[in-house]
Amino acid sequence: MVNCILDKEKVHCKGVIMMERPVRKFYDDQLKTLEGMHAKLGFGTAAMLERSFQALKTNDHNGAQTVIESDAEINKLEKEIEYYVMRIIARQQPIGTDLRMILSVFASSSDLERVADHAVSVAKGILRVENLAPFDPVMDDVFAVGELAKNMLGQAIDAFSQHNVERAKEIAAMDDEVDSAFRELVDQILVIMKNQPETVQTGSAINAILHDIERIGDYATNLCERVIYTEDADIVKLND
Numbered sequence: 166m167v168n169c170i171l172d173k174e175k176v177h178c179k180g181v182i183m184m185e186r187p188v189r190k191f192y193d194d195q196l197k198t199l200e201g202m203h204a205k206l207g208f209g210t211a212a213m214l215e216r217s218f219q220a221l222k223t224n225d226h227n228g229a230q231t232v233i234e235s236d237a238e239i240n241k242l243e244k245e246i247e248y249y250v251m252r253i254i255a256r257q258q259p260i261g262t263d264l265r266m267i268l269s270v271f272a273s274s275s276d277l278e279r280v281a282d283h284a285v286s287v288a289k290g291i292l293r294v295e296n297l298a299p300f301d302p303v304m305d306d307v308f309a310v311g312e313l314a315k316n317m318l319g320q321a322i323d324a325f326s327q328h329n330v331e332r333a334k335e336i337a338a339m340d341d342e343v344d345s346a347f348r349e350l351v352d353q354i355l356v357i358m359k360n361q362p363e364t365v366q367t368g369s370a371i372n373a374i375l376h377d378i379e380r381i382g383d384y385a386t387n388l389c390e391r392v393i394y395t396e397d398a399d400i401v402k403l404n405d
Contacts, residue, residue, distance in 0.1 A: 207322035229288035269391035333389035337403035343382035
């Protein structure tokens with residue numbers, strides 16, 4: 166009978182290494198797969214948001230409908246990530262940085278799915294718009310804050326995939342600008358609605374879109390917070 170000793174990831178028999186255990190490689194491959202799934206969700210959500218804002222700029226109802234229909238794929242991928250996370254935790258029992266990364270992927274996937282929901286909400290708002298002419302004085306600013314929130318999200322996704330803490334902090338600081346523009350624009354739109362009651366339906370739709378944009382900035386900030394948690398093990402609230 167050959168006596169063998171298990172030593173971490175290798176098996177020794179009579180002082181000779183007989184084989185490399187593939188366990189760690191399999192585990193590393195699982196982590197890479199999970200990060201790839203998360204990146205796919207992030208890119209898919211960002212693309213959906215881009216299409217939604219483009220439809221807003223051009224008042225494109227067909228484009229808005231396409232955004233609404235694309236939400237099912239994002240929901241499906243978010244559920245797949247949830248299942249994959251549960252499977253890794255149950256089978257591998259990760260600790261330390263690996264566990265924090267897995268938990269951050271789990272939490273931020275939910276946030277990204279909510280961003281997709283807001284992209285759908287923007288698209289539905291486009292379908293409710295009747296006449297934008299009375300709001301021409303503010304629409305360029307609405308488009309600009311939407312672009313800022315979209316860029317925030319894209320950069321936050323990049324910072325997450327690159328594990329870049331300093332960049333995450335810089336991106337999160339951009340949310341103050343989104344919040345400030347949101348408040349100013351809502352006030353301006355309310356004034357237009359008060360002075361021209363016939364614009365209430367369209368004005369309400371635009372304000373709802375602005376709320377969506379503001380929340381997208383918040384979710385981008387959440388993503389930045391996950392980067393810091395993963396890398397530094399610090400639970401922080403940015404821009405409170």
